[in-house]
Each structure stands twice: as structure tokens, then as C-alpha cells.
Amino acid sequence: MVTIICDMVNQYPEMETKLLFQHAPAHDDVNSCSQIINEYIHAVQDRGFIEYRDVSYAVQGAELVLEKVDQTATDGDTVKAVHMCIIVLSMMIDMLQGCDDSDGIVGGIIDESIASIDHIVSTYMDTMSESTQQQIFQILLQEASHERHADWNEWEFALLNICIYFCTNPEWRRQLDNTLEQMISSNSKEGWSGTYRTSQCKKIQLQLIQLYDGSSKEEAFIQTNLQYSEFREKAIQHAFHLCEYEKVIKLCLDGEQQDKNALGLLKKWKTYRYKAYENLGDIENQRQLGLAFVLKDDFTYYEKLKILYDPSSWLEIREHILSTFESTAYRSHMYESILILERLPNKLLAYCHKHPATILHLYESLLPDYPSETHQIFITHMQDLAQVARDRKMYKNICQIIQTYQRVGDEKLVREFIEKLKQTYHNRPAFLDELGKINN
Structure with missing residues (x-):
């Protein structure tokens, strides 16, 4: 057994470091932490770079160090425990400059090291001496200020946040x-x-x-x-809490002007503004803003907008909304949802003729009123796809659509359509193979 272990250690030098680190008390100091992390990194590093397939192995040294952090802190050496985490964090950030971390493995190790620091500080803060607190505070402040964090802001600020405890x-x-x-x-x-x-x-x-x-x-x-969105949002929420709705509206309008090119923020401020109008009972401004939301494809405001009008007035607004969507060439899930909600199958049929692919999810809404037209759109859509299909993936897609059509069409008509495709595309063996699977 000893011979086997010696052979393995000779073949994989990092194993010796691992065994000593895990079992020899004299080998768990901070220098040994750096050494074991480096052993695993260098074992798979090729000309300064670590390939994607080797990253999980390269971080094993860092994982071993983190495994000892909790016990080190429990034993009373919180400074050493934090220092161990900082060694992991700093070496992993440096490693990121030369590896393919597509799976976020290295980033996960860094997150774990920061979480460990936060746990140590929050758990042992009250029992630390002032000297220990000062040492840890300075370690964190120094690491957060290091130039290695220039491209990795999230970890820099995570460390600075921990400093707040002190x-x-x-x-x-x-x-x-x-x-x-x-x-x-x-x-x-x-x-x-x-x-x-x-x-x-x-x-x-x-x-x-x-x-x-x-x-x-x-x-x-x-x-x-207030130029920072997080602060503007806090001010808005505070104003809501105080029922100062006019102030909310002003904060939102200023934010909309400031962030007019940031679509996410723009919608956020408008959403808050709409809520303020609701609280004020301002119907006219709710109508204007609600309509703007609807025309921007936000279905959540459609029914809100609808109840702000009496039935006769609403028809005119609804027609304006529908004509706006109908004037565009692109598909709109918003438009589809409105047609289904308002039970307008004639417009839905025209929309499906314009965008045949939508028949796959709209056929159930069309069948009761337009059964023959629904079948024809299905057939036309599948024929169009078959004309341009050139590989097995496309053939499979057509066959999946046929299987959907089977739930709609007459069984005899479906078989006739499949046979027609086989005759038309008899020189495409892959297509014939996929069509044959449907019959089975």
C-alpha cells in the first residue's frame, strides 16, 4: 500500500501537497494554502492558460483550503480563516485572466470565499478582540483596493460591504x-x-x-x-409610503427624462407613475399612460385600460389599438391575446393568413368558427415548409406539425396529405424516413 501511495505521489506531485495539507498540522499555514492552490493550477496549466475541461481540476486546491476555513475560525483563529479566504479569492481572480470559465466554476469559488468571510465576521464579531477586528478590517480594505479588482467590480464591492460590520x-x-x-x-x-x-x-x-x-x-x-436609479427608486418608494403621490409623479417624470434611452428604467418609472395616478384617481392620465403601455405590448394594462371606459367609448379605443397593431408587418402576441380576449375570430383568421406559422398555437381558437379555413392554413403552412426543407432537422419539424394537425384534421385527410408529400418528395430519403415514422 505504501508503495502504491509513493508511486501515485511521484506521478502526481500535487497529491503529496494535498495529503500534507489535510493531515499535517504544520502544513496548514497561509503559505501552504498558496502552495496547494498553485500545485493544482500548474498541474493543468499549458503555456499560462487552463482549458475549459481542466478548470474543475484546477480549483481543487482552492476547494481544499475553503474546506478548512470553518474549523480554523471555530478554533479561534478568525484572522487566519479570513486570510485563507482572501488567498483563495485573490488567486482565483488572477486565475480568471488565463482560463476558460464558461461554466462559472472559478467565479463560484470566489463567491464561496466571500460568503465564508461574511459568515466568519457576522458570527464571531462580538467575540473578537478589537485588535482582531482591526486586522480583519484592514485585510478586507486592502484586498478591496487591489488593482486585480479593476475588471471584477462585484467582488470588490462585496468585500467593501463586509467592512460595514466594523x-x-x-x-x-x-x-x-x-x-x-x-x-x-x-x-x-x-x-x-x-x-x-x-x-x-x-x-x-x-x-x-x-x-x-x-x-x-x-x-x-x-x-x-437621484441621478442614480437605485436612489431614485428609494425616493419614490418613500414618497409612496408617505402617500405623497404628486411627489412620486415628479420623481418619475424627471427619471423618464433622465433615462429616456434606458428602456428598462423608462418602463419602471412609468409603472410607478401609473400607480400614483391610480392612487390619485386620475382617470385621464391613467388612460393616456395605460394606452401607451398597451401599444408597447404590455397586456397587463389592457383590461385596466378597458374598465376606464364605458362600453360604447371603449369600442373606439379598441379599434385604435387593433388598427395600430394591424399596420405593422411583424407578429404580435399582444395582438393575438387581444383578439382572443375580445372574441374576434374574423380578425384572428386574417392574422393567421398573414402569419401562417401562428396556426400552431391559435388553431383551437379558430376551429369553432372557421374549421375549413383552419385546415387549409395548416396544409398551406406545411406545404410551404416542405418546399424549403433541406435536412433531417427540418423534416422532423414538419412531421411534428403533422402530428399536431392530426389532432385537428380528419384521419383520412391526414393520411392523404402524408402520401402526397411522399410522392412529391420521393427523392428525399431522409424526409420519407421521418414521414414513415408518423404512420408507425
């Missing part, structure tokens, strides 16, 4: 504030990415104010940072 100490809070201000100053020259980083810094500053400075300073800080 800010009951005014001096340490001042250090964190200074770090954030320095980052904000440098971010101002970096365009969109700088704006994002600044907003993240501001969010940490807000947390500090919420924890240690009171609500009045919190409100003032939010109001001075």
Missing part, C-alpha cells in the same frame, strides 16, 4: 468613507463603468448613513443622489 468604530468608518470617496473621484473619468462603480460606492455610503446617522441624513443623501 464601522461602529468611528476611525474605521472614516477609513472606509475615505476609500469610497477616493474611488468615486477616480470613477468620474471612466464613463459608464465609472458611473456604475460610483453608484455602488454611494449604496455603501447610504448603508453607513442608515446604520449610524439616522433617517434625516438618509433622506438628504438620497435626494442629492
Whole structure:
């Protein structure tokens, strides 16, 4: 057995490091952490790069280190436990520069190391000495400020967020504030990415104010940072809480102007504005904004809009909505949903003629009123697909549609259609093979 183990260790040097790290107390210091992580990385690294297939092996050293973190903290050495996590985090971020992490394995290890730090700090904070707290705080602040995080903002800010635990100490809070201000100053020259980083810094500053400075300073800080969407949303939610709906509307309109090129934010501010109009009972503005939502394919506002009109007035609005969709060349699930809700099978039939592929999910709504037309659209659609089909994947797709059609069409007509396809495309053996499977 000893001979076998020695042979394996000679063949795979990283195994010796692993065994020593796991079982020899003298080999679990921070230098050994770096060594075992490097052993696994270098074992699969080829000219400085780690291929996709080797990434899961390359992180095994980091996983071994993280396995020992909890016990190290439980044994009372929280500084060492945090340092072990930082070693994993820093080496994995460096590794990301030269590997294919398509599956996010390395990123997952980094997330795990940060979660471990957060757990250690939150669990043992009250029992740490001031000296221990200061050591951990400085370790985190130093790592968060390292240039390796320039392209990986999420982990940088995760570390800075953990620093908040220590800010009951005014001096340490001042250090964190200074770090954030320095980052904000440098971010101002970096365009969109700088704006994002600044907003993240501001969010940490807000947390500090919420924890240690009171609500009045919190409100003032939010109001001075409305250019950041997270802060505008907080201001809107606060105004809702106070039933200050006119203020909500102003905040939303300003946000819509500011973020007119950011579609997601634009819709968010309009959604809040609509809710404010609802609370105010402002029917006219609900109508205007609701119609805009409907014409932008948001079906959730269709019935809301409908109940704002009496039945006779609604018909005119409905016709305007339908004609707007009918003037476009593209398919619209919104238009389909309206036709089904309003029970307008004649328009639905015209739509299916214009977009034959929609028959696959609309046939059930058409059959009761237009059975023959439904069959014909199915047949025409399948014939058109067969004309352009050139490979087995396309043939299978046609056969799947035929199987759907079997639930609609007369069994005899379906068989006749399949036979017609076999005769027409007798020189396509793959197609004949797939058609034959239907009969089976």
C-alpha cells in the first residue's frame, strides 16, 4: 500500500501537497494554502492558460483550503480563516485572466470565499478582540483596493460591504468613507463603468448613513443622489409610503427624462407613475399612460385600460389599438391575446393568413368558427415548409406539425396529405424516413 501511495505521489506531485495539507498540522499555514492552490493550477496549466475541461481540476486546491476555513475560525483563529479566504479569492481572480470559465466554476469559488468571510465576521464579531477586528478590517480594505479588482467590480464591492460590520468604530468608518470617496473621484473619468462603480460606492455610503446617522441624513443623501436609479427608486418608494403621490409623479417624470434611452428604467418609472395616478384617481392620465403601455405590448394594462371606459367609448379605443397593431408587418402576441380576449375570430383568421406559422398555437381558437379555413392554413403552412426543407432537422419539424394537425384534421385527410408529400418528395430519403415514422 505504501508503495502504491509513493508511486501515485511521484506521478502526481500535487497529491503529496494535498495529503500534507489535510493531515499535517504544520502544513496548514497561509503559505501552504498558496502552495496547494498553485500545485493544482500548474498541474493543468499549458503555456499560462487552463482549458475549459481542466478548470474543475484546477480549483481543487482552492476547494481544499475553503474546506478548512470553518474549523480554523471555530478554533479561534478568525484572522487566519479570513486570510485563507482572501488567498483563495485573490488567486482565483488572477486565475480568471488565463482560463476558460464558461461554466462559472472559478467565479463560484470566489463567491464561496466571500460568503465564508461574511459568515466568519457576522458570527464571531462580538467575540473578537478589537485588535482582531482591526486586522480583519484592514485585510478586507486592502484586498478591496487591489488593482486585480479593476475588471471584477462585484467582488470588490462585496468585500467593501463586509467592512460595514466594523464601522461602529468611528476611525474605521472614516477609513472606509475615505476609500469610497477616493474611488468615486477616480470613477468620474471612466464613463459608464465609472458611473456604475460610483453608484455602488454611494449604496455603501447610504448603508453607513442608515446604520449610524439616522433617517434625516438618509433622506438628504438620497435626494442629492437621484441621478442614480437605485436612489431614485428609494425616493419614490418613500414618497409612496408617505402617500405623497404628486411627489412620486415628479420623481418619475424627471427619471423618464433622465433615462429616456434606458428602456428598462423608462418602463419602471412609468409603472410607478401609473400607480400614483391610480392612487390619485386620475382617470385621464391613467388612460393616456395605460394606452401607451398597451401599444408597447404590455397586456397587463389592457383590461385596466378597458374598465376606464364605458362600453360604447371603449369600442373606439379598441379599434385604435387593433388598427395600430394591424399596420405593422411583424407578429404580435399582444395582438393575438387581444383578439382572443375580445372574441374576434374574423380578425384572428386574417392574422393567421398573414402569419401562417401562428396556426400552431391559435388553431383551437379558430376551429369553432372557421374549421375549413383552419385546415387549409395548416396544409398551406406545411406545404410551404416542405418546399424549403433541406435536412433531417427540418423534416422532423414538419412531421411534428403533422402530428399536431392530426389532432385537428380528419384521419383520412391526414393520411392523404402524408402520401402526397411522399410522392412529391420521393427523392428525399431522409424526409420519407421521418414521414414513415408518423404512420408507425
